[in-house]
Amino acid sequence: MSPAERRVAAALTVSILGSAGLGVVYALGGQAQLEGVLLSIALGGLAAGLAAWALGLLPPEQVTDRREPQSSRPEDRIAITSELERGKEDLTSRRTLARLLLGALATFGAVMFFPIRSLGPAPGRSMFHTKWTAGAYVVDSLGRRVRAGEMSTQSVITVFPEGDLGSAVSQALLIRVDPTLLRLPPSRMDWAPYGYVAYSKFCTHAGCPVGLYRAAAHQLLCPCHQSTFDVLDGARPIFGPTTRALPQLPLRVDSDGYLRAAGDFSAPVGPGFWELPPS
Amino acid sequence: MIRRLVLWLDDRLGAASFARKALRKAFPDHWAFMLGEVALYCYIVLVLTGVFLTFFFTPSGQDVVYTGPYAPLRGARMSAAYASMLVLSFEVRAGLVMRQIHHWAANVFVAAIAAHAMRIFFTGAFRRPREINWIIGTCLLLLAMAAGFTGYSLPDDLLSGTGIRIAYSVLLSVPVIGTWAAYLFFGGEFPGPGTIQRFLSLHIMILQALIVGALSLHLIIVWHQKHTQFRAPGRTEDTVTGSPLFPNYTLKSIGLMFAVFAVLAFLGGMVQINPIWLYGPYDPTTVSAPAQPDWYVGWLEGLLRLFPNWQINLWVVQIPEPFFPGVLIPALLFLIYALWPFIEQAATGDRSVHHFLDRARDAPARSGFGVAGVAFMALLTLAGSNDILAHVFGVPVEWITEILRGAVIVVPVVFGWATYALCRELKKQQEEPKPLWHALRRGATGGYAEDERR
Secondary structure, eight states, rough: OHHHHHHHHHHHHHHHHHHHHHHHHTTTTOOOOHHHHHHHHHHHHHHHHHHHHHHTTSOOOOEEEEOOOOSHHHHHHHHHHHHHHHHHHHHSHHHHHHHHHHHHHHHHHHHTTTGGGGGGGGOOOGGGGOOOOOOOOBTTSSSSBBBTTOOOTTOEEEEEETTOTTTTTTTTEEOOGGGGGGOOOOGGGSSSSGGEEEEEEEEEOOOOOOOOTTTTTTTEEEEETOOEEEETTTTTEEEEOOOOOOOOEEEEEEETTTTSSSSSSSOOOSSSSSSSOOO | OOOHHHHHHHHOOOHHHHHHHHHHHHOOOGGGGGGGHHHHHHHHHHHHHHHHHHHHOOOOOOEEOSSOGGGTTTEEEHHHHHHHHHHHHHHTTHHHHHHHHHHHHHHHHHHHHHHHHHHHHHHTSSSSOHHHHHHHHHHHHHHHHHHHHHHHHHTBBHHHHHHHHHHHHHTTTSTTTTHHHHHHHTTTSOOTTTTTHHHHIIIIIIHHHHHHHHHHHHHHHHHOOOOOOOOOOOTTTTEEEEEIIIIIIHHHHHHHHHHHHHHHHHHHSSSSSOOHHHOBBBBTOOOOOOOOOGGHHHHHHHHHHHHHOOOOOEEEEOOTHHIIIIHHHHHHHHHHHTHHHHOOOHHHOOOOOOBBBOOOSHHHHHHHHHHHHHHHHHHHHHTTTTTHHHHHSSHHHHHHHHHHHHHHHHHHHHHHHHHHHHHHHHHHHHHHHHOSSSEEOOOTSSSSSEEEOO
């Protein structure tokens, strides 16, 4: 055997051993890393063998092809144009029928698009409200009603209206802050009893959950695109790609000490859309 | 034996004369011409492993409780889709390695297409008569990215679910039709009930039919138009020289195919990818940080992170922020990319046929634009990981964002200009070669004469 032949033979032998090993590993129950490596050896051996064969054993032959011009012969080019025109003439000479045919196809085509409407419900006003209503109990992620006084200042939990646990739309962040620091607009003065403020957790930029709270700075940060909101100032955006504040949920404390909503969020929640009036 | 088979076939199909020519077809040899083949072989791996995955995937968002062998998630509520992928990863023999090879192949597939596209761009192989195939190629890149995104979204884990969430918001931001489009596409308000099932239809049927169609067309046109080649002594515009298809090129190409397979198998076995059991099932109220998509979506994520908070208010309606970085700019970039052959023709006035490839220096302006484009995309991809950069450098993420906002404008201009200047200089040197040596010769009359050899 010449050295080149030996190289090919060695590579192909390695491949056979790899395949056999893979068979054994698989029969014994399988193991992901071994499977990958042995499969790689089996395939790599084939690759090396073929490459060594092509480069070392085949005569290094070169062939040269002539390029024919890309365009067809002139007579064909003229003939195809005139044949197309003649065919079109045959069809359009009967003007009424031709128009009827177009009309029939167009009407049918339009009807063909109707099933698209079956794909989903009409948006209607569903984007404009959530399950929060006046009097709804505030519950935590396990469904327990939240009582005023059970959270210390600077703590934050994710809350839902009772009965809509885990909702992508209704999710809110309940944060307790020092009430003297709050700078809410006058109309929202009574929305944050004992320093409990609640904002939609649904980012107004691209809809990620606004999952990070920088407690020292009183900032909420969306980990997806870093929109940052000032918790003390009505969740006004202070950095990042969003323009809208996180909608605020009006809260009150009932006579039993439970936190309840005093209504829906201050604005539609989540990312913007065409029908959302500019605020 | 071969003779009898050939004659039997030729009696019925009359294929011998075509096949005879085909087997002797010239395939020019150059390493850069194999990038497209790498993509093709990745696609074969994707189809083979993907078919295996479909046998185990449950396209359903239905709530189930996990009871399998992976202890940390036992008792957790999750979608049937996510649970089925846990079963595949932990209980099906060779299931995990198949899933990981599939995912790696997808990443390498898009990378190979991107590298192939750059090769075509910088060598000017898209020029007449190959403009149509360039456009088909850009469509294939788009389709590959879409197939990748719909594919990695299927397991319904926390990371990919967040990606779908963002995609939904971007669709929602389209003027006039956005809300309707999002409701129809996802079957209702996010997370729509049909998401996973629809993504599966897209991923395994619609996108694959389009890819196979476009790919076939792409290859048929390459075959029909014959390959481009670099200039070399003895080569002309009317001929193409290379290895014959059979046996030389066939052997080499199948060798390359097995090499691609081997690399993907090694990655799939040894390098963990998309460990969905660590991400956890999707929950629309939870998010992980940092969160990065697969690499080829990184530039879109970067655009969303960097773009300033523009929102256009039109009396009672609005165009929300994600429309500009999420729809408008990517659409414009793709349009420029797809129509580049015509843009270049309009700019240079060169509409003639080219079968010889350019080197980068032969077209300084094109090379400059290309490098600027690559730098732009690379910086946007970096911006998609601005939170990781902030962590690595120990600075606030706001700084990284502000720096990158400047860099995506300045760096491509600088790189593009530098490339242009360098290429022009090289081209000039090539056109007027410097003398190899000078010699001063003293003549018989006592004067001096200068000899130079070029």
